[in-house]
Amino acid sequence: MTNSSASEAVAIGAAKRTPEVIARRVRGLSDRAIAWLFIAPTIVLLLAINVFPLIWTVYLSFTNYKANRAARGVEWVGLDNYRRVLTDSDIWHNMLVTGHFLLWTMTFQVLIGFGLAWLINKNFKGHGVWTTVILLPMMLSPAVVGNFWTFLYQPQIGLFNYIVGFFTGVDPSSFEMIGSVNLAPWAIVIVDTWMWTPYVMLICLAGLRSIPDYIYEAAEVDGAGPLRTFWSITLPMVLPFLMLAVLFRAIENFKMFDLVVELTSGGPGSVTELASINLKREAFEKWRTGLSSAFAIILFVTVFGAANIYVKALNRVKQR
Known part of the structure; x- marks a missing residue:
């Protein structure tokens, strides 16, 4: 049958x-x-x-509702919550910290991720083993990664401090990464880059392997050198994949929460307080549910609008 x-x-x-x-x-x-x-x-x-x-x-978001006082009457406050959010200097500082975090994590992850993808695409001996090793960080939970790197950053026993001390000559026991106002933001950037660069690498590797071999063969026949081939063929054809990786990672990092909390526990000061962490404080520590709802809507509209513009730019790149 x-x-x-x-x-x-x-x-x-x-x-x-x-x-x-x-x-x-x-x-x-x-x-x-x-x-x-x-x-x-x-x-x-x-x-x-x-x-x-x-x-x-x-x-x-248009009310003064507080979740810890649910039985209390709810009053309509109109746009007051939105005005308070948009005129709060602390929130604007948190947005600036978030922008700094996004800029540097995206820069490092794209550069390192594309470089690793380009090397692995060469299909050298043992490239499969190295690919698996590189992918290990992104398989871990952010909470686990945060705790793991907290030990690495410890002044007394942290391996990271001894590595920095070896190359800079600084006493490892006096070098504090997380507790430093100037270095704490960079500590988070390093950990996020270590964890999510493999994700960008995978997307870039898919883009590199989607380029037909006959295009490179035609370029070689025309006498194009490696640099010319890279700028005229490789980079333009991988660019849509790079932009897609940036879109996914930017959305995820904009709402980053658990990794930062595990690493810094909310300090030092407000230099590592991202917009998502401020939102959590307003909603679940100060119990300003109405205000935090307005804050969440503003963040949602910001991300949605930026992503919409970015997707249109991505479509234009694909159509070239």
Whole structure:
């Protein structure tokens, strides 16, 4: 019996076992109606999980609601929460810290990730083993990575301090990375780069391996050197993949929370307090639920708008 005959037999058996009442109703439905019948549970689930919380958050952003005083009356405050967020100097400082974090993590991850992808694409001996080793950091939990690097950054026993001391001549026991106002932001950038550069490398490697060999062969016949080939063929064809990696990582880093908290425990001062951490403080420490809802909506609109503009630029690059 062929596969098609077996499928037909299964379909006929299922139809015979279907109650007659249901069978008559199904036979009266169009193909479009049947399709909607199948996807309706998924749509309801998405509405319940994604859309309703967003609508509820928008509503709360116009009130003075506090989650720790739910029984207290809720007052409509209009745009007051949005005005307070947009005129708060501390929040603008947190946004600046977040922008600094995004800029440097994206720069290092793209440069190092693309460099590693370019090397692994050479298919040297043992490249499979090295690829697996490089991918290990991104397989770990951010909380585990934060705790692991906290020990590495310890002034007395931290391996990172001894490495820095070896190359700079600084006494490792006096070198404090996390506790330093100037160095703490860079400590977070180093850890995030170490953890997520493999992710960028994978996307870049997919882009490099999607380039047909005949294009390089044609360039070689035309007498193009390695540098010319890189700038005219490799980089333009990998650029959409690079931009896609930047988009994914920028969205994730904009809402970075657990890694920073595990590394710094909220210090020193506010130099490592990202916008997401400030949002958590407003919502679950100060219990300003209405204000934090307005803050969350502003962050959402910021990310959504920037991502929309970026995707349009990405589409233009793809069409070249």
